[in-house]
Amino acid sequence: MRKIINNAEHVVDEMMEGYISAYSRYYVKHPDVNGVILKQRRKDKVALVIGGGSGHEPMFSGFVGKGLADAAACGNIFASPDPNTIYQTAKAVEQGKGVLFVYGCYAGDNLNFDMGEEFLNDDGIQTAHVRVWDDVASAPQERIEDRRGIAGDVFVVKIAGAACDAGLELEEVVRVTEKARDNTRTIGVATAPAQLPGVEQPIFTLGEGEIEYGMGLHGERGVLRTTWEDADVLTEKMYKQILDDSDLKTGDEVCVLVNGLGSTTITELAIVFRKVKKLLDADGIKVYDTDLNNYCTSQEMGGFSITLFKLDEELKKYYDMPCYCPYYAKGELTGNTGEAAGGQTEDVQIKSEPEFDVNDVEAAEIVRSKAGILEELNAADARNMLLYIADKIIAKKPYLTEVDSAIGDGDHGIGMAGGMQKVKKKLSHMENEENVYALFEAAGKAMLLSMGGASGVIFGSLYLAGAKGMEAKKAIGAEELAHMEKKSLAAIQERGKAKVGDKTMVDALAPAVEAMEANSEKSLAEMLRAAEAAAKAGVENTKKYQAAFGRAKSLMERAIGYQDAGATSVWLIIQGMREFVEDICEEK
Structure with missing residues (x-):
């Protein structure tokens, strides 16, 4: 069409x-x-x-x-x-x-x-x-x-x-x-x-x-x-x-x-x-x-x-x-809103505030602090990892759209890509930030304030909730990242009320966080490998579930057999973390 x-x-x-x-x-x-x-x-x-x-x-x-x-x-x-x-x-x-x-x-x-x-x-x-x-x-x-x-x-x-x-x-x-x-x-x-608009296939047939x-x-x-x-x-x-x-x-x-x-x-x-x-x-x-x-x-x-x-x-x-x-229109049909009936009127005066745009579509230049596997993330590495993940999600927009179209309305890929564009623009002004948590917090807030849909609040919280209120650190390792994502999971579940089995992003995030905790004493790369595997298994498990939230909820058993788009995005984000830490980033 x-x-x-x-x-x-x-x-x-x-x-x-x-x-x-x-x-x-x-x-x-x-x-x-x-x-x-x-x-x-x-x-x-x-x-x-x-x-x-x-x-x-x-x-x-x-x-x-x-x-x-x-x-x-x-x-x-x-x-x-x-x-x-x-x-x-x-x-x-x-x-x-x-x-x-x-x-x-x-x-x-x-x-x-x-x-x-x-x-x-x-x-x-x-x-x-x-x-x-x-x-x-x-x-x-x-x-x-x-x-x-x-x-x-x-x-x-x-x-x-x-x-x-x-x-x-x-x-x-x-x-x-x-x-x-x-x-x-x-x-x-x-x-x-x-x-x-912009999607080749209709929402349903x-x-x-x-x-x-x-x-x-x-x-x-x-x-x-x-x-x-x-x-x-x-x-x-x-x-x-x-x-x-x-x-x-x-x-x-x-x-x-x-x-x-x-x-x-x-x-x-x-x-x-x-x-x-x-x-x-x-x-x-x-x-x-x-x-x-x-x-x-x-x-x-x-x-x-x-x-x-x-x-x-x-x-x-x-x-x-x-x-x-x-x-x-009802009642008195007058097209004149110059005078509101029965009371005084007020002209609109709105103060404009500068805001970053969403036109950043080029892949970011990713610079790592050193070649090879990273044992920790300093602020520069954390920023570049978040930029890499943003580009990864933007590149996966067609795939996420396809996944969401099966039982949703097909807008998940568009929303995630738009949020990640905001992340890129925000982080582009934070080259000198030395606090790792401040970078995660800024990325999460950029997503939360821009994406709309349930994804904006939920995926913004994935970064924001765990980092908010944390004591500033110039570098974090496996234990700190695991703790941050555990906090994020708790905040997401408190706000959205979802649990494992509800066919949401929690089905991927909860097992990933559990794997992080179980492997937090190991290297950062080993922990992220375990988390990625757990998230991927969680995505597969969503195919077995009916949806308890969102627009697929009314489908009941008709949602069975399809994977959840939000869980898929969680898996891709954790995969992006692992790829960056292991120095095997994909070309965008």
Whole structure:
């Protein structure tokens, strides 16, 4: 498939430039990160910041507007924004009343928004979040917090924006928004795959006459691959699953959204709603309002979702409040955001801070302190080892993309390569650093603040968590490296809650750390050989597991037989350490 792009690496940046330019009447881009900021907003209110991966347009950037979100933090295609993007975007719009974050419940979004909140809290800014989990197909009721956020985002953002503009305190805004979230149910199906810009193969394939039932917004496989059925038959099946999961009853009122996934026509969506309306009428459930549109998309994916949003008098009040953005409007239809109704407005003033770019694609010049096997890593060697690993991961981007595409959304290789480019740029300014731990900490922080997705927080912690707070050292050996990675593993498991057998990077890292500890009294090279072998075995073991986290979780036993991309990256990183120490670095 041909995408109308220039360079796949610059898709989000160029999209953002064009989007802001087209709607400059309403928006300004944050000068340092991919944050869309509403130019004029009501003063003295809770700030609403939404966000997630790009590629779902108009969600999330297209839902910044009057009576909606004040800003959106935008990640790479199908990947969550990194903590720095979230932090900087929110800081640009907060007004002393606190910040509410609304986003879909995905592992990467949860980790990165949590970290962004921590940074804001460190600055004395009060925050809260509401994770949208409307996808009834992705987990049962008893595990509702594991459900994904899909098209129900539209209703939750609408209510949250109205509650913020009504001047409610943060605690009350959270209560109303959570009520909206808990009254929202969605299920979707895919009829054709999407394709990531720059990736040759689609995210998944469907046979003739097949559909993916319960499909996620990132191209994750659904809960069932089944045969195509007529629109009425399929719609009734989806409708019944929503009703079985909800407490809707005769006399209730709902808003309905039939959402296209990118390439579905309004004609098709209207045919689906026709059946939904008949089913609601038969059950005595009243339709208060309806939308037929492509709001939460997945590039050019074919298919649709049905969302039912149950109203009560309080939610109806906030739903009826006017809102406007270029892609979504309710109530008074005015395209003028020059004056926000009912309150004073505030012009955006954002201080730009210098930041390193991501255009470093050439292999670094690797210089070792001596030829042959190293017995320890001094600061110069540690820096060069990290640069070598970065180049290794960048070179393996196609391989990691292929691994991730099997059961994920194919963005792991892109994210890892982008993070490693940041590492290279950061370390290029640290030639004179004498503290080994400071180099690992800087590399980890560069990844954490740039990558987005779950990988940014997790792989940033692989370097950062173990090195942070350590007493400065000019050189480290096997024992110190083993101790550092043990600390990192503990921090990763504390933050992500994963254990061996959950089909995550922990399946490679945990046995590698165990091997490091068992061999830490040996030479650095011997210890890393054992760790690499253990990590590789861990990667193989992931093929036997179902996924307990991330986008492969909903596949259940269908994830068996495929290796985990995060575990694969851990193995490659440890392999890179061993290759550098043994002086057998690959040519890039």
